[in-house]
Amino acid sequence: MVSLxxxxxxxxxxxSLAPNLVAIFVGGTSGISHYTALEFARNTRSPHIYLVGRNQTAAANITAELKSINSSSTVEFIKKDVSLLRQVDEACKEIKGKEKKVNLLFMTVGYLTLKGRNETEEGLDHKFALNYYARARFMHNLAPLLDAAAKDDDSKATLSRVFSVYDPALGKNRDFNFSDPSLKENFSVRNCATHGSALGNFAMEHLAKQWPNTSFIHEMPGIVETRAGGSLWLKALYTVLSPFSVDKKESGERHLFAATAPRYAPRAKADSVEGVVDGADGIKGSGHYHLSWNGETQASTKRADKMRAEGAEAKLWTHTTEVFRKICEEGGKY
Structure with a gap:
């Protein structure tokens, strides 16, 4: 455990980092993204922060809060429903029109539900689209800007990191249905969680090799109260679990640490970093890391190793690019 x-x-x-770091918080109008954005503003110089979400009122309140913490910060809200990949593309296009580099892509977008499959107009389950496909599309679209940040001429501004908050353990401890990756035929809440996690794991493993100057982190955040806990039964659950939960400010502090600490170095720079940790595949400094809420790495498992040996990385990224092609390039439905 990394101490507080x-x-x-x-x-x-x-x-001590260069000023004007660019950070994008997808799901930034509530919960862990909100708490982390506050700490990012508090601890950096003249940051440029993008909040991507649907809630204009919440975004206005958070913008004021961020500015009160750091008056030199620039905050922009991009209002999009990112359960739709074409709206993800619109958000990324807006960012690319304004920025030449991105230092941090931080994603928590999602929601809690026990309902069955609920397809969007693009043919993906709504929950699944948020848990995985939207995140993968953001990573795919913004990878060149993250790479540009890693190659910045100012050596103090080489932070380049992708951070996805979900749960890597689900995808490496449960069976994955390779014949139905998007769960058209075999949808359940459990299967959705497993597939979203596994797809996220192997997407990051793939992208860490394709973009070796950027670190990719998939993290399980522990129990943290978020706006998703607005229902009565979730509020009651948070009350019961409060002795085991992570305080909001501590959560923000810990996520900022994991999003910036050198120990989680990108693949291309790991050899020069003292104290770099083991990657998700068991290789030190592999550039993709599975973390617990307290900053400790999660080791690979026999099931994950078996999936890796069966070519999961290539198979699942091929599936992902097929989804992208049908929805984003062809303008159709998956």
Missing amino acids: ADVRAHNATLK
Whole structure:
């Protein structure tokens, strides 16, 4: 476990980075993205923060909060329903029109539901689209800008990281149905969680090789109260679990640490970083990392190793690009 004292000591050093770091928080109008954005603003110089979400009122409140913490920060809200991949493309196009680099892509978008399959107009389950496909599309679209940040001429501004908050363990401890990756025929809440996790794991494994100057992190955040807990039964659950939960500010601090700490180095730079940790595939500094809420790495499992040996990385990314092609390039439905 990374101690909170060590987390805070590291975060306090971030002002030594060059100013004007660019961070994008997808799902940034609530919960963990909100808490992390606050700490990002608090600990960096003149940051440029993008909040991507649907809630204009929440975004206005958070923007004011961020500006009160750091008056030199620039905050922009991009209103999009990112359960639709074509709207993800619109958000990315807007960012690309304004920025030449992105230092941090931080994604928490999703929601809690026990309902069955609920297809969007693009043919994907709504929950599944948020848990995986939208995140994968953001990573795919913004990878060149993240790579540009990694190659910045100013050596102090080489932060380049993708951070997805979900749960990597689900995808490497349960069986994956390769014949039905998008769960058209075999949808359940459990299967959706498993597939979203596994697809996220192997997408990051693939992208860490394709873009070796960027780190990719998939993290299980622990129990943190979010706006998703608005229903009465979830509020009651949070009350019961409160002794085991992570405080909102601590969650933001820990996520900022994991999103910036050198120990989770990109593949291309790992050899030069002291204390770099093992990647999700068991290889030190492989550039893609599975983390627990407290910053500790999660080891690979026999099931994950078996999937890897069966070519899961290539198979699942091929499926992902097929979804992208049908929806985003052809303008159709998957």
